[in-house]
Amino acid sequence: xxxxxxxxxxxxxxxxxxLVPSSFDVVGSILIFSEFPKELxxxxxxxxxxxxxxxxxxxTICKKTRKYSGKHRTPKLKxxxxxxxxxxxxxENNITLKLDVEKVYxxxxxSNERLRISKLIKPKENVLVMFSGCAxxxxxxxxxxxxxxxxxxxxxxxAHKYALENIKLNKxxxxxxxxxxxxxxxxxxxxxxxxxxxxxxxxxxxxxLKQNPPLIEFYLPEGDLESDKKRKQMDKTIKKLAKKQIKxxxxxxxxxxxxxxxxxxxxxxxxxxxxxxxxxxDSVQKxxxxxxxxxxHSSDDRLKKDHKEEWLIKNIKTLxxxxxxxxxxxxxxxxxxxxxxKSILNVIKKTQLKNMCFDxxxxxxxxxxxxxxxxxxxxxxxxLYNHAVNHKYNSGEHCCRLREGDLDFRKFAKYxxxxxxxxxxxxxxxxxxxxxxxxxxxxxxxxxKFDRILMPLPKSAEDYLDLALTRTKKGTIIHFYDFLNEKExxxxxxxxxxxxxxxxxKFKVLNLVKCGQFAPKTYxxxxxxxxxx
Numbered sequence: 001x002x003x004x005x006x007x008x009x010x011x012x013x014x015x016x017x018x019l020v021p022s023s024f025d026v027v028g029s030i031l032i033f034s035e036f037p038k039e040l041x042x043x044x045x046x047x048x049x050x051x052x053x054x055x056x057x058x059x060t061i062c063k064k065t066r067k068y069s070g071k072h073r074t075p076k077l078k079x080x081x082x083x084x085x086x087x088x089x090x091x092e093n094n095i096t097l098k099l100d101v102e103k104v105y106x107x108x109x110x111s112n113e114r115l116r117i118s119k120l121i122k123p124k125e126n127v128l129v130m131f132s133g134c135a136x137x138x139x140x141x142x143x144x145x146x147x148x149x150x151x152x153x154x155x156x157x158x159a160h161k162y163a164l165e166n167i168k169l170n171k172x173x174x175x176x177x178x179x180x181x182x183x184x185x186x187x188x189x190x191x192x193x194x195x196x197x198x199x200x201x202x203x204x205x206x207x208x209l210k211q212n213p214p215l216i217e218f219y220l221p222e223g224d225l226e227s228d229k230k231r232k233q234m235d236k237t238i239k240k241l242a243k244k245q246i247k248x249x250x251x252x253x254x255x256x257x258x259x260x261x262x263x264x265x266x267x268x269x270x271x272x273x274x275x276x277x278x279x280x281x282d283s284v285q286k287x288x289x290x291x292x293x294x295x296x297h298s299s300d301d302r303l304k305k306d307h308k309e310e311w312l313i314k315n316i317k318t319l320x321x322x323x324x325x326x327x328x329x330x331x332x333x334x335x336x337x338x339x340x341x342k343s344i345l346n347v348i349k350k351t352q353l354k355n356m357c358f359d360x361x362x363x364x365x366x367x368x369x370x371x372x373x374x375x376x377x378x379x380x381x382x383x384l385y386n387h388a389v390n391h392k393y394n395s396g397e398h399c400c401r402l403r404e405g406d407l408d409f410r411k412f413a414k415y416x417x418x419x420x421x422x423x424x425x426x427x428x429x430x431x432x433x434x435x436x437x438x439x440x441x442x443x444x445x446x447x448x449k450f451d452r453i454l455m456p457l458p459k460s461a462e463d464y465l466d467l468a469l470t471r472t473k474k475g476t477i478i479h480f481y482d483f484l485n486e487k488e489x490x491x492x493x494x495x496x497x498x499x500x501x502x503x504x505x506k507f508k509v510l511n512l513v514k515c516g517q518f519a520p521k522t523y524x525x526x527x528x529x530x531x532x533x
Contacts, residue, residue, distance in 0.1 A: 028088030029059040036063040048081030125451040135163035193418035219251035265307035299333030309337040331357035361399035364391035386419030449473040465499035
């Protein structure tokens with residue numbers, strides 16, 4: 001392929017050809033000149049149009065009129081030729097990214113660096129990306145590794161919007177993204193998936209909102225889902241919660257269309273009503289991005305003679321064929337089908353069930369005991385949404401408050417990252433008991449520590465080292481990025497050393513990598529270091 005200068009020969013003078021930039025960035029279908037000489041401004045259209053003819057995948061040519069600046073470190077771009085758009089689809093490392101090149105900080109030159117990081121990640125790692133942008137790092141990690149979970153935090157609302165799109169675009173399920181200042185978001189991250197339970201009506205939800213929960217579980221009484229009027233009212237409430245950045249989990253009704261058979265372990269001939277109900281629940285989810293899923297019952301001890309594990313497995317497979325399992329969390333019941341540990345694991349194995357709602361009280365009611373190892377084993381086989389509620393043997397009650405039953409939730413809290421404190425209250429409106437137990441659960445939940453932390457901030461990442469270190473444990477690896485002159489690379493280590501000394505942490509440098517040249521003799525570098533204690 002001829003060079004740009006060869007292509008422009010005859011269209012520019014010899015002196016002008018000497019000024020033509022030899023480097024540029026290509027993001028998707030958009031080519032961007034970082035530096036474009038003023039002397040060539042009169043010929044910029046000729047140059048840009050020649051490039052579009054030569055580079056078949058390029059549809060738009062831009063030049064930077066202002067370098068990265070402002071709170072979100074974004075550039076100002078002028079379109080020189082081609083399609084009048086700054087939004088594009090970029091592909092790299094088995095992922096697809098949608099972004100606006102003027103409103104989002106993104107460097108295609110870091111493609112190899114993102115791949116390098118992904119190759120270092122071991123199975124089951126929990127990863128934090130402190131400045132996640134439009135989610136290039138989270139997406140590359142999710143698609144190319146067996147990481148357990150990835151959390152991204154981004155302050156730029158436009159970048160965050162694209163990040164959410166990119167997670168869906170790449171069909172990623174193990175990544176959670178947060179919009180906001182990392183200084184405000186990270187301290188609250190331990191409680192991001194812990195919900196309060198409520199009806200959706202205003203008089204019930206008000207007291208719960210005063211607790212600022214990141215998630216609310218709505219349970220639906222009979223008739224709410226069938227009624228178009230009530231469904232629209234509920235939809236309105238869900239959209240109001242979205243504006244407050246509150247997510248919603250929906251608990252399906254026990255009765256739908258006046259049928260009492262709303263359990264998946266029933267005879268397959270009776271599944272038609274369930275399918276209709278799940279389709280309605282799916283439609284609510286599709287209309288609201290903040291709805292994370294819906295809970296469905298497997299069985300009930302009042303109807304145990306009518307419930308069988310083989311029927312449950314067959315019904316789950318039917319729902320899978322109809323693509324109705326994506327947002328469904330199957331709740332363990334109070335009968336053997338999907339109630340005992342053996343049955344739960346067998347059903348998950350035979351159906352490849354992706355999501356489960358684990359109800360602690362249901363399990364204790366049926367099995368009389370629950371060990372931490374049993375819970376961890378179930379947790380390792382599928383994605384769990386938990387109902388944190390206790391049970392006391394021989395009490396005559398199905399469930400009780402967290403500190404009143406046979407389980408010590410201080411042992412389990414560490415492993416519950418997603419779920420609801422499902423404690424019943426004397427008054428559903430004030431929800432006094434539930435709110436008290438919600439506060440108790442948050443108080444016993446330990447601070448989340450990460451196996452790996454990425455700090456790909458384009459400037460001044462050292463200001464956040466203190467914060468990053470609060471989320472480390474022995475063995476945590478941090479990837480710290482900086483811009484430095486080649487004679488000053490040791491400054492990166494000094495910055496890390498200063499922060500670790502303040503945090504009383506010992507560390508070991510694993511690697512220092514040049515990620516790309518920023519200016520003559522100045523590079524973007526990454527210092528990989530490991531926490532030793």
